[in-house]
Amino acid sequence: MADRFHWWLWASGSAALICTVTLIIVKLAHRAWLRWRGVRSAHYIGALGEILSRQMIPADPPKGWAADPLFHAAVVEYRLTLTGEDREFIDRFVANVGILDVLSRQIRSRLFPARRLRAVSSFVDLATRDQIPRLRTLLNDSTHAVAIHAATGLSRLGDIDSITTILDRAVMAPPWHAGRLADSLIRMGPSAGGWIREWIEDRIDGPLPPLETVALAARVLGLITDIEAEPVLLRLLHSDQAEWRVAAASALGSIGGEHTVSELVIALTDESWPVRARAAAAIGDLAAPAALDELAPALCDPVWWVRQNAAEAVGKLPGGTDTLIDVLNGSDPYAADAALHQLTIIGHVADAADRARQGVATTRDVTLLSHIGRAPDVNRDVEVAGIQ
Amino acid sequence: MIDFLLTTFSVLILAFYVALQVIMVILAVGSAVALRREQIIQRFGRVEDMLASDLAPPVSIVIPAYNEAAGIVEATRSIAMASYPRFEIVICNDGSKDETLELLIEAFDLIKVPYPIRANLPTAHVRGVYKPRKSTIALTVIDKENGGRADALNAAINTARYPYVMATDADVIIDSAALIHSMRLFAEDRQRVVAVGGNIRPLNGGSVRHGHLVDPGIPKSIFARYQILEYVRSFISSKPAWAAINALPNISGAFGIFRRDVVVELGGYTSGHFGEDLDLTMRVHRHFQESGEPYRIRYAPGAVVWTEVPPTRAILRRQRIRWHRGLMTTVKDFRSSFFNPKHGTVGMLMWPFVVIFEYLAPIVEFVGYLIVPLALYLGAVSLPTVAILFLIALFLGAVTSLLGLLLDERYGYFNDPMETLKLVTLVFIENLGLRQITVWWRIRAMMGGKATKVWGNMERRGVTQLASK
Numbered sequence: 015m016a017d018r019f020h021w022w023l024w025a026s027g028s029a030a031l032i033c034t035v036t037l038i039i040v041k042l043a044h045r046a047w048l049r050w051r052g053v054r055s056a057h058y059i060g061a062l063g064e065i066l067s068r069q070m071i072p073a074d075p076p077k078g079w080a081a082d083p084l085f086h087a088a089v090v091e092y093r094l095t096l097t098g099e100d101r102e103f104i105d106r107f108v109a110n111v112g113i114l115d116v117l118s119r120q121i122r123s124r125l126f127p128a129r130r131l132r133a134v135s136s137f138v139d140l141a142t143r144d145q146i147p148r149l150r151t152l153l154n155d156s157t158h159a160v161a162i163h164a165a166t167g168l169s170r171l172g173d174i175d176s177i178t179t180i181l182d183r184a185v186m187a188p189p190w191h192a193g194r195l196a197d198s199l200i201r202m203g204p205s206a207g208g209w210i211r212e213w214i215e216d217r218i219d220g221p222l223p224p225l226e227t228v229a230l231a232a233r234v235l236g237l238i239t240d241i242e243a244e245p246v247l248l249r250l251l252h253s254d255q256a257e258w259r260v261a262a263a264s265a266l267g268s269i270g271g272e273h274t275v276s277e278l279v280i281a282l283t284d285e286s287w288p289v290r291a292r293a294a295a296a297i298g299d300l301a302a303p304a305a306l307d308e309l310a311p312a313l314c315d316p317v318w319w320v321r322q323n324a325a326e327a328v329g330k331l332p333g334g335t336d337t338l339i340d341v342l343n344g345s346d347p348y349a350a351d352a353a354l355h356q357l358t359i360i361g362h363v364a365d366a367a368d369r370a371r372q373g374v375a376t377t378r379d380v381t382l383l384s385h386i387g388r389a390p391d392v393n394r395d396v397e398v399a400g401i402q
Numbered sequence: 403m404i405d406f407l408l409t410t411f412s413v414l415i416l417a418f419y420v421a422l423q424v425i426m427v428i429l430a431v432g433s434a435v436a437l438r439r440e441q442i443i444q445r446f447g448r449v450e451d452m453l454a455s456d457l458a459p460p461v462s463i464v465i466p467a468y469n470e471a472a473g474i475v476e477a478t479r480s481i482a483m484a485s486y487p488r489f490e491i492v493i494c495n496d497g498s499k500d501e502t503l504e505l506l507i508e509a510f511d512l513i514k515v516p517y518p519i520r521a522n523l524p525t526a527h528v529r530g531v532y533k534p535r536k537s538t539i540a541l542t543v544i545d546k547e548n549g550g551r552a553d554a555l556n557a558a559i560n561t562a563r564y565p566y567v568m569a570t571d572a573d574v575i576i577d578s579a580a581l582i583h584s585m586r587l588f589a590e591d592r593q594r595v596v597a598v599g600g601n602i603r604p605l606n607g608g609s610v611r612h613g614h615l616v617d618p619g620i621p622k623s624i625f626a627r628y629q630i631l632e633y634v635r636s637f638i639s640s641k642p643a644w645a646a647i648n649a650l651p652n653i654s655g656a657f658g659i660f661r662r663d664v665v666v667e668l669g670g671y672t673s674g675h676f677g678e679d680l681d682l683t684m685r686v687h688r689h690f691q692e693s694g695e696p697y698r699i700r701y702a703p704g705a706v707v708w709t710e711v712p713p714t715r716a717i718l719r720r721q722r723i724r725w726h727r728g729l730m731t732t733v734k735d736f737r738s739s740f741f742n743p744k745h746g747t748v749g750m751l752m753w754p755f756v757v758i759f760e761y762l763a764p765i766v767e768f769v770g771y772l773i774v775p776l777a778l779y780l781g782a783v784s785l786p787t788v789a790i791l792f793l794i795a796l797f798l799g800a801v802t803s804l805l806g807l808l809l810d811e812r813y814g815y816f817n818d819p820m821e822t823l824k825l826v827t828l829v830f831i832e833n834l835g836l837r838q839i840t841v842w843w844r845i846r847a848m849m850g851g852k853a854t855k856v857w858g859n860m861e862r863r864g865v866t867q868l869a870s871k
Contacts, residue, residue: 037811037822037826131447135448159446163448190590190592322563
């Protein structure tokens with residue numbers, strides 16, 4: 015019977031032996047490669063420093079440099095530390111060595127996805143304005159990660175002409191990738207505002223407006239603090255798309271404007287709770303004291319997030335802590351919870367307790383501390399329909 | 403006749419073992435493809451963009467703690483240093499008898515606050531909620547009466563304010579990029595992804611500095627060392643393949659992120675369950691398979707979490723008995739999923755694999771250890787045949803472990819020559835006693851006996867004191 019299993023024994027034994035030898039070789043080789051990579055990277059950094067200090071581009075640089083990903087990584091890293099003429103010198107050196115040509119070839123080949131993505135990553139970091147047409151082509155690549163790299167590169171180079179293309183590409187991308195494509199525009203700063211505004215107005219007036227991308231573009235307007243964006247954002251705030259209203263309310267909180275606060279106060283009664291929550295947060299961001307009275311009712315909103323954002327906003331306004339303490343004695347226990355939570359977060363409860371210990375507590379401190387003393391059981395169910 | 407039966411049994415047991423190893427090799431190949439794909443995105447996909455984006459989904463890290471005084475403060479500091487734009491930490495002190503709560507209060511200057519808790523999930527009585535006096539860290543500590551790990555997790559989930567909850571342990575070191583790698587999977591597919599599991603690795607033997615693992619090492623304890631191989635086989639050479647076909651068997655309790663609304667809808671973790679993580683993962687699968695809603699449970703191999711594994715035989719024994727009882731309960735609860743075509747790949751592939759090769763395997767193996775000597779004694783099989791069968795089993799087991807280690811090499815751990823030697827030696831000796839011991843523990847679990855506590859009585863040394871243990 016043993017004979018019948020000889021083949022199995024031979025096969026399993028051989029497989030185990032092959033795997034063992036392979037593992038040992040791979041582990042030792044990997045260890046050696048990691049060391050070699052570290053040494054080589056250090057050599058490259060040293061060489062780059064030498065080239066830069068002498069301001070001399072080698073007439074005949076070693077051929078392996080242009081094709082070595084380690085060299086690309088070293089140049090990218092080194093370039094980031096430079097500014098002005100030094101950076102321009104490195105850019106000339108990169109062009110002279112032919113790195114960008116090698117990377118372009120690797121990007122064209124789709125045989126090895128990892129190598130291609132790595133090449134795109136280096137290409138984007140090393141590209142100069144001469145490579146803008148190539149980057150614009152990559153923007154339409156079917157691989158979202160490649161398009162995001164390209165958009166990042168175009169934004170770094172300040173190519174405002176590609177803003178429309180980037181946003182149009184975002185329309186075709188899934189939400190997360192669309193968000194990152196839109197985020198790439200932040201790097202262009204306020205100069206991108208006009209183009210983004212124009213794109214938004216074109217799209218919302220057109221047939222089948224892209225809901226998510228318009229919201230993302232509006233969000234970018236807030237992040238780049240485009241002070242001229244108020245009209246277009248108010249248009250979005252008045253639209254019938256809740257997603258746009260949320261983005262507009264959020265962006266308005268960053269830029270402000272003549273009509274912003276009054277419009278945000280109106281948005282506090284919006285039918286959609288995310289809009290109300292964002293509007294409350296935006297009023298807090300703008301620190302508009304005039305809105306304190308209008309914010310107080312939002313503390314009684316049926317949705318936890320709105321109450322919490324409203325409490326946070328009230329806490330940021332001058333005189334806001336007094337309002338929050340007053341709410342503690344109100345009839346709405348949910349508003350009181352939100353107010354107390356915020357007073358705790360901003361350290362007011364701890365400060366009041368300290369003052370009480372030192373015998374210098376104010377009347378409001380006493381109100382606050384006495385409320386905590388008779389605070390409800392923490393197990394109390396404060397769930398609100400629709401929110402988990 | 404008896405000879406024939408004994409011989410047939412012996413061969414069937416070998417066939418069972420061969421089938422298991424063949425499936426493990428197939429899973430390893432599938433995992434290799436999945437790991438490669440993930441690695442490309444991790445290295446060149448600008449995942450670090452998440453750090454600067456307010457579009458990154460916020461997450462609440464929920465940590466149940468019971469008698470964790472030895473390491474709770476360090477672990478909390480380590481987690482607080484995670485590279486991620488928006489997260490909060492919610493620790494639930496589950497009626498610890500040691501100074502867990504006092505140490506937290508002192509270290510983070512906590513004060514008791516009347517914090518509102520949404521009682522979405524029923525839990526034991528919450529005695530109080532603590533927040534830092536000054537909000538330098540987004541931390542909430544819940545002090546509640548003892549109710550077990552699942553109950554503590556449910557209380558923390560009630561308090562969590564973000565739409566995603568990450569369940570972890572109080573004795574882990576979370577790799578700084580773990581949240582980026584795991585939350586990216588949610589961000590990429592918010593509609594469908596409901597849960598993401600992380601890559602758990604034994605911390606024992608490593609060096610920890612300032613809440614970070616600076617040098618993973620091989621522990622001195624043979625039991626801890628053995629678990630390195632187990633974790634590699636599970637988290638490196640199996641889970642990526644299962645996740646690729648949306649049939650991840652278990653999202654480990656040491657690192658699992660769930661959509662909060664899904665957990666609440668399913669009633670949270672099951673209190674008193676010995677395998678609450680497996681139970682919840684299976685309930686998520688069943689819920690979505692039966693409702694027909696598209697869903698994905700993903701696995702993030704780049705989301706590495708280092709956890710202290712049992713270093714001694716006694717603690718490991720308790721843990722394995724507890725785990726196997728958890729598996730037994732889950733197998734019973736989800737018997738309707740067994741070869742159920744309505745449950746897709748989960749019902750037709752993953753769950754049958756778990757039932758046959760994890761739940762029933764100890765029985766088959768144990769019977770083998772009884773039958774083969776009996777067959778030998780009665781002369782039904784010869785000693786050379788038994789030796790050959792044993793060697794085949796040993797070699798096949800070694801192949802799957804070695805494949806796992808080969809796949810693990812992409813992370814670059816343990817490539818010192820001495821460490822390599824230790825691992826290779828371990829691959830061949832694990833089947834000479836260690837494996838048999840764990841089989842016996844699992845048989846003990848099946849035989850019942852004294853109930854094992856829901857909280858494992860693991861003696862914690864704390865994450866900073868683990869080096870070279």
